Amino acid sequence: MPHVKVNKFNLYFGNDHILKDIDVSIPDKQITVIIGPSGCGKTTLLKSFNRLIDLQDNVKTDGRILIDGEDVFSRNADLCSIRKKMGLLLQKPYPLPMSIYDNVAYGPRIHGLKKGGDLDGLVEHYLKEASLWDEVKGRLHAPAGNLSLGQQQRLCLARGLAVEPEIILADEPTSALDPLSTARIEKTFIKLKKSYTIIAVTHILRQAKRIADYVIFMYYGRVIEHGPASKVLENPEKDVTKEYVNGVIS
Amino acid sequence: MPLPSFIPFKGLSAGKFKNISARTLFLIAALFINFILLSIIIWLTVKSAPVWVEKSIPGLLLSQVWFPARGGFGMFSFIIGTVLSTLLAVILAAPPAILSAIYLHEYASKKIMTAGRTLIDLLAGIPSVVFGLWGIITVVPLVRNHIAPAFGINTTGYCLLSCGLVLSIMIVPVIMLMVIEVLDGIPNELRESSLALGATRWQTVKHVVMRMAYPGILSAVALGISRAIGETMAVLMVAGNVPAVPSSVFEPVYPLPALIANNYGEMLSIPLYDSALMFSALVLLAMVLVFNIGLHIFKKTARYGGQTS
Numbered sequence: 001m002p003h004v005k006v007n008k009f010n011l012y013f014g015n016d017h018i019l020k021d022i023d024v025s026i027p028d029k030q031i032t033v034i035i036g037p038s039g040c041g042k043t044t045l046l047k048s049f050n051r052l053i054d055l056q057d058n059v060k061t062d063g064r065i066l067i068d069g070e071d072v073f074s075r076n077a078d079l080c081s082i083r084k085k086m087g088l089l090l091q092k093p094y095p096l097p098m099s100i101y102d103n104v105a106y107g108p109r110i111h112g113l114k115k116g117g118d119l120d121g122l123v124e125h126y127l128k129e130a131s132l133w134d135e136v137k138g139r140l141h142a143p144a145g146n147l148s149l150g151q152q153q154r155l156c157l158a159r160g161l162a163v164e165p166e167i168i169l170a171d172e173p174t175s176a177l178d179p180l181s182t183a184r185i186e187k188t189f190i191k192l193k194k195s196y197t198i199i200a201v202t203h204i205l206r207q208a209k210r211i212a213d214y215v216i217f218m219y220y221g222r223v224i225e226h227g228p229a230s231k232v233l234e235n236p237e238k239d240v241t242k243e244y245v246n247g248v249i250s
Numbered sequence: 251m252p253l254p255s256f257i258p259f260k261g262l263s264a265g266k267f268k269n270i271s272a273r274t275l276f277l278i279a280a281l282f283i284n285f286i287l288l289s290i291i292i293w294l295t296v297k298s299a300p301v302w303v304e305k306s307i308p309g310l311l312l313s314q315v316w317f318p319a320r321g322g323f324g325m326f327s328f329i330i331g332t333v334l335s336t337l338l339a340v341i342l343a344a345p346p347a348i349l350s351a352i353y354l355h356e357y358a359s360k361k362i363m364t365a366g367r368t369l370i371d372l373l374a375g376i377p378s379v380v381f382g383l384w385g386i387i388t389v390v391p392l393v394r395n396h397i398a399p400a401f402g403i404n405t406t407g408y409c410l411l412s413c414g415l416v417l418s419i420m421i422v423p424v425i426m427l428m429v430i431e432v433l434d435g436i437p438n439e440l441r442e443s444s445l446a447l448g449a450t451r452w453q454t455v456k457h458v459v460m461r462m463a464y465p466g467i468l469s470a471v472a473l474g475i476s477r478a479i480g481e482t483m484a485v486l487m488v489a490g491n492v493p494a495v496p497s498s499v500f501e502p503v504y505p506l507p508a509l510i511a512n513n514y515g516e517m518l519s520i521p522l523y524d525s526a527l528m529f530s531a532l533v534l535l536a537m538v539l540v541f542n543i544g545l546h547i548f549k550k551t552a553r554y555g556g557q558t559s
């Protein structure tokens with residue numbers, strides 16, 4: 001049974017019906033890419049998974065999003081432990097206002113890991129997982145804001161991995177980055193999918209082709225089509241999907 | 251594009267001309283503000299010269315003897331009055347102001363936030379004479395009839411405590427508004443990033459928001475202090491205005507602004523009185539300037555967290 005299952009999920013901002021009857025399962029340990037035109041609800045769906053959507057006003061939902069069989073929108077869901085299961089990458093990297101080391105150690109610390117030797121080991125381990133270690137090992141205690149944007153994004157990845165999530169959520173994680181940094185993030189994703197389920201939103205079709213195992217195409221708040229990448233991107237069933245992947249609509 | 255004919259310089263394009271004239275204008279404006287400050291300082295220094303030449307500056311600042319008719323112009327009690335009432339006001343005002351600003355911005359719903367903000371805006375706009383009157387009819391009796399008796403003390407209620415209370419109520423909205431502004435400037439994505447790691451609201455506020463907001467909160471408190479130091483009308487109405495160093499919060503104080511406002515224009519023909527009041531204004535101005543410059547230096551040298559960008 002997959003980690004992540006969306007079940008007849010609807011979301012409203014006030015009276016605006018934003019997400020409509022979303023019904024989709026996300027395959028484990030693969031990269032699932034959500035594509036679709038601007039404003040179709042990709043970010044909203046992504047932020048529903050870890051309930052960051054709660055930060056918005058007047059949000060109403062019905063239906064369910066199941067993570068490991070547990071409905072994240074159920075009344076007695078424990079937000080902190082749900083969010084801990086999912087690392088999050090945003091469109092632009094936002095390192096916390098502290099050192100590189102403390103950014104990675106932030107999660108372990110708030111979840112009650114001890115100080116000292118094993119924290120150093122953790123920080124090193126996750127910086128390596130995010131392919132950043134070699135570039136920062138000499139200046140772990142420098143402010144994270146000093147890093148380049150691409151490095152900052154990988155730091156944010158390391159920071160998210162350090163709370164030992166099962167899932168990585170990424171909202172256009174490379175849209176602020178140069179091609180080289182983009183390639184590094186993509187390579188890191190492909191390396192990480194052995195151990196994590198990755199859900200990424202992207203605007204760039206070529207990126208979807210490079211990294212996606214599974215593709216979800218959204219249009220005006222609905223999932224129009226989903227399936228293995230080769231099928232949805234190369235040989236879509238629906239006409240709108242065809243138009244989108246051929247660049248007729250964007 | 252043809253040059254407009256009014257341009258007086260040959261070979262200068264309209265764009266360049268505008269650029270130069272704009273720069274000159276800003277420069278003049280900046281110089282003008284400095285010039286005003288400088289001219290106030292010079293003017294006060296010159297006008298107060300008779301008294302500080304005759305009595306010496308340390309003599310004026312450190313003496314407690316205020317007896318204009320016999321040439322006693324000691325400022326010490328007034329300086330202490332200003333310092334104590336400002337300090338008391340800030341100690342009373344800053345913690346609740348900062349905490350409620352954080353509550354409104356970080357915890358409350360949008361509705362409560364908007365309502366709260368409107369209310370604070372209104373409070374911040376109330377003229378100080380209204381606060382003064384309100385102090386006379388509520389704070390002074392409260393102190394006289396309830397707070398002081400609880401400590402077994404007799405007081406008229408016109409005292410340091412009333413002064414500090416009224417001032418603190420006046421500066422709470424000032425501090426709150428600025429703290430809210432500071433919190434507004436912190437990108438939401440930082441909060442999201444912390445929450446997404448499974449942090450609680452409180453952990454996010456404590457480790458991320460406060461760290462980012464710290465310099466701004468300091469400035470907010472400083473603004474409150476500046477406001478309290480110079481506040482005149484409300485202070486004059488509740489402080490009691492007795493030139494002596496108080497030995498408890500239930501004794502009257504006489505802050506510098508109240509001294510000036512109470513006496514200027516009614517100096518009769520007492521020699522040096524006029525000059526002494528000028529000197530007290532100079533002292534007040536110096537206190538504000540020294541405080542602000544000190545704060546500026548502190549903020550330049552202190553390091554906040556690791557954020558550089």
Ligand SMILES: Nc1ncnc2c1ncn2[C@@H]1O[C@H](COP(=O)(O)OP(=O)(O)OP(=O)(O)O)[C@@H](O)[C@H]1O
Pocket residue numbers: 013016018036037038039040041042043044045056057203
């Ligand atoms: N806080 C909000 N209140 C009301 N409507 C909102 C809010 N946030 C987003 N929306 C609306 O919800 C819809 C979906 O927005 P969302 O950000 O999920 O789109 P998106 O697919 O991520 O777009 P993009 O590709 O431009 O990032 C949009 O029509 C947007 O205007």
Ligand SMILES: [Mg+2]
Pocket residue numbers: 042043044171
């Ligand atoms: Mg988006």
